[in-house]
Amino acid sequence: MFEVPDWPGHLAGQHVDLRLTAEDGYSTQRSYSLASAPDGESVELTVQRVDDGEVSPYLTDELAVGDVVELRGPVGGWFVWRPEQKEPILLVAGGSGVVPLMAMIRMRRAVGSRTPFKLVYSVRSPEYQLFVPELRRDDPGLDKRYLYSRSTPPEWPRPPGRFTASDLSGAGWPPDFEPTCYVCGSTGFVETAAGLLVALGHHPGRIRTERFGPSG
Ligand SMILES: Cc1cc2nc3c(=O)[nH]c(=O)nc-3n(C[C@H](O)[C@H](O)[C@H](O)COP(=O)(O)OP(=O)(O)OC[C@H]3O[C@@H](n4cnc5c(N)ncnc54)[C@H](O)[C@@H]3O)c2cc1C
Known part of the structure; x- marks a missing residue:
């Protein structure tokens, strides 16, 4: 701070x-x-x-x-969420890429917005997760899905592995809801996630990306 x-x-x-x-x-x-x-x-x-x-x-x-x-x-003026946006929002985070998305979640809460948000948050293993207590709290209108690439918490239903189109289609919005998608993480993560979103039918113009660096 x-x-x-x-x-x-x-x-x-x-x-x-x-x-x-x-x-x-x-x-x-x-x-x-x-x-x-x-x-x-x-x-x-x-x-x-x-x-x-x-x-x-x-x-x-x-x-x-x-x-x-x-x-x-x-x-920055493109990778931002403004409370006057009314369309559904999909946030896709890899590792520390969750940070600007957390600002959007906090902003939504601070202004009492009812815009529906979904967060898909991918990390190597549980100890890499950021904002754990805050994200654990109930936040009406915010759906959260965690994906682990190397190791999961005990009895986690999804085995560890890289995230796939079915993770994004299962946890995100259908393209015909016309969500704005914010994708943030390492360069490789962002390219993979944005590519999967386009393959699922999301319009490239509604996918906003922020790349943090080589490996994330
Ligand atoms: C717009 C933007 C916003 C960012 N916001 C955040 C943020 O909120 N929180 C945050 O932790 N980081 C954030 N980053 C990443 C941050 O700027 C640095 O790149 C990161 O902290 C590594 O810096 P360093 O000096 O410790 O490593 P460096 O000395 O620059 O690099 C050391 C080694 O780590 C590798 N490396 C570089 N960047 C990363 C990375 N992000 N992850 C893993 N390995 C890396 C390099 O290839 C090199 O091998 C952001 C980057 C950008 C472009």
Whole structure:
């Protein structure tokens, strides 16, 4: 959670560019999605640690309360959900790609929207799942489906494996409901999921994607 003086507010789905600068002047930047619904000058980011990464281990292990970072944003105008959208929404997340989709879920709740949402959330195994307590809560009008690629919780009905067209058709909306689909995760995940949605008959113009990076 960051306090950002003069934060202009943001839309659900936007991100910031976060810059770190070392004492010797070396500086590096990464993008992070805004996890929170707009809330004054507070901004929440959720960072998943990439073990051999340069920035994410610093953010998850070393950054302390009171430290200052440079944020630029909000960035992005296409991968956003606006409460005035009335069509059904399908959210498809791979790994940390759930972060901007969580902002949409939180925004929907914050404004009391009744727009029906479905979330399909794919992770390697249960310990990689983000926002577990919050997503476990009952949220009327939000359907959730979890898919595990490597290992599942005990007695999970679906065996572990990559997600397929039948996962998306079973958990998503039929194309003739004309949902807007938001797909976010690693580049490979997004390309696979978007391809499956098109193959199922969803119009490419209603599929919005955000790619986080090579492996997710
Ligand atoms: C628009 C946008 C929004 C993003 N939002 C988030 C977010 O909300 N939360 C979040 O955790 N990340 C998010 N990312 C990813 C983030 O920007 C970084 O890429 C990620 O934190 C890795 O940075 P790093 O410096 O630790 O790793 P690097 O030093 O850049 O890379 C180290 C190694 O990890 C691989 N790698 C790079 N990115 C990833 C990745 N995403 N997953 C797995 N391996 C990777 C690289 O190929 C390399 O081998 C977002 C990316 C984009 C483009």
